Amino acid sequence: MNWMERVFKLSEHGTDVRTELVAGLTTFLTMAYIIFVNPSILGDAGMPKGAVFVATCLIAALGTTIMALYANYPIALAPGMGLNAYFAYVVVLHMGFTWQAALGAVFVSGCLFLLVTVFGLRELIIKGIPQSIRIAITVGIGLFLALIALKSAGIVAASPATYVTLGDLHKPEAILxxxxxxxxxxxDRLKVPGAILIGIVAVTVASFFFAGNEFHGLVSAPPSIAPTFLQLDIKAALTGGILNVVLVFFLVELFDATGTLMGVAKRAGLLVPSRMQRFNRSLLADSGAIFAGSLLGTSSTTAYVESAAGVQAGGRTGLTALTVAALFLCCLFLSPLAGVVPAYATAPALFFVACLMLRELTEIEWDETTEAIPAAVTALLMPFTYSVANGLAFGFITYAVLKLFTGRSREVHWMVWLIGGVFLFKFVYIGG
Structure with a gap:
């Protein structure tokens, strides 16, 4: 206990061991799906699913441990959704590159990402983000979480006519x-400790009786990681045809991870001047996890928006993250148990957090349209394009253009012009 207090400074953050452990378990339960979804997606690209499963658990545990001990942040890392789909379905299946070359591209982008962080350029980028865009990041992530949650619950479904529509509410998943x-x-309103975790457990238990959930045992030996370990092809990644892929990985990693870190850290009250050194360390932690993951054999690792669930449950220090890391390691041997929690059981927690994150909207200066409109564009484009990075891109471009044509260009930090220009170049010459 004294060691935990000394390392994580629990009292200083107004928390305790029990709260941090519950928060860590809450975060883990909301993101545990990745250990099954990631092997499935990357498996479609021809990667051995068993090895990807092990790589996913190991990099999640390693990256989150670094985040816990080095940055003392309650934020978990794991291979990112969206990036893994781009890796498998665009780079490998559509563009025709081998998965080894794609891993090489992840490695190169990770090295660039780390250099940008080490030399302080990432910090400069963050300082150049306008207050309205910062607020919009939190709101946009909330909307993004809401869409993911409603989709997982079966309440929102795809529609060829309207893109999204109401799902089948008669299904037990939606009801539960x-x-x-x-x-x-x-x-939560009655201030019951661990409200989010109780909700997840209650739905999971009910799923055995009403939704056909099955118990598949407790223990299984982890598969070998040898088929993917150090199998990346860096030489192929440096050829002209795949350099565009490296740029896309780099840009998405930069703004997806930075946006998520800022949004969750702000929600935890950690984005204050006295604690900015820890935020800088968190940037380094997630940067290092990207190329480490490529060595193990998985797509880009990033900070998880689901960490917001643990923050809402009271997590404020690295002990929350360390708990998540330990649980990911346990999954190497307890994968059947980890798979018991269905997506529709964690969806209510994500949707609850999403609702709370929308209150940041009150901080936007709505009377100043050159601030409010870019913020709205940023927040809305995140869920509607299913990408935090795309929301940021359109937000920066809109902000710069509106300030320029309303005679307020002097209010714009030079970093905004640079970021907006990079994104504009990407959209014009590379595409979405």
Whole structure:
């Protein structure tokens, strides 16, 4: 206990060991799906699923441990959704590169990402982000979480006519997710500790009786990681045809991870001058995890927006992250148990957090349209393009253009012009 207090400074952050452990378990349960989804997606690209499963657990544990001990942040890392789909379905299956070359591209982008962080350029980028865009990042991530949650619960479904529509509310998944959300809100209002975790557990237990969930045992030996370990092809990644892929990985990693870190850290009250050194360390932690993951054999690793669930449960220090890391290591041997929690059981927690994150909208200066409109564009484009990075891109471009044509260009930090220009170049010459 004394060691934990000394390392994580629990009292200083107004938290305790129990709260941090519950928060860590909450975060883990909301993101545990990645250890099954990531092997499935990368497996479609021809990668051995068993090795990818092990690589996913190991890099999540390693990256999150560094975040915990080095930055003392309650934020977890794991291979990013969206990036893994781009890796498999665009780079490998559509563009025709081998998965080894794609891993090489992830490695090169990770090295660039780390250099940008080490030399302080990433910090300059962050300081250049306008206050309205910073607020919009939090709101946009909230909307993004809401869409993910509603989709996982089956409440929102795809539609060829309207893109999204109401799902089948007669399905037990949708009903259980709705009940789980109400349980969480009620318990939170009554100030019951661990309300989010209780809601997740309640839906999971109910799923065995009403949704056909099955128990597949407790223990299984982890597969070998040899088929993907150090199998990246860096030489192929440096050829002309795949350099565009490196740029896309780099830009998405830079703004996806930075946006998520800022949004979750702000929600935890950690983006204050006295604690900015820790934020800088968190940037270094997630930078190093990218190329480490490529060595193990998985797509880009990033900070997880699901960490917001643990923050809402009270997590404020690295002990929350360390708990998540330990649970990912356990999954190497307890993968059947980790797979028991269905996506619709964690969806209520994500939707609850998403609702709370929308209150940041009150901080936007709505009377100043050159600030409010870019913020709205940033927040709306994140869920509607299913990408934090795209939301940031359109937000920066809109902000720069509006300031320029309304005679307010002097209010714009030079970094905004640079970032907006880079994104504009990407859209014009590379595409979305």
């Amino acid at each position: 997710a709705t009940l789980g959300f109400l349980i969480i809100v009620v318990l």
